[in-house]
Amino acid sequence: MLSDDLIRGAADAAKYTGLPRHQIYQLVAKGELPAIRKGEKLFFRKSELDAAFRSDAA
Numbered sequence: 001m002l003s004d005d006l007i008r009g010a011a012d013a014a015k016y017t018g019l020p021r022h023q024i025y026q027l028v029a030k031g032e033l034p035a036i037r038k039g040e041k042l043f044f045r046k047s048e049l050d051a052a053f054r055s056d057a058a
Contacts, residue, residue, distance in 0.1 A: 007044040
């Protein structure tokens with residue numbers, strides 16, 4: 001289900017990835033981390049975060 005894959009906000013994405021919140025914002029601003037922007041809010045998909053970091057390790 002989509003809601004199971006959804007992370008709301010940079011703080012929760014930081015907890016999920018283990019990165020500092022400011023680094024999440026930086027990576028999104030550079031286009032290196034996939035995010036969905038709805039107004040002021042950022043949303044992330046766990047599956048896309050997993051894929052983004054998996055490709056960095058390769």
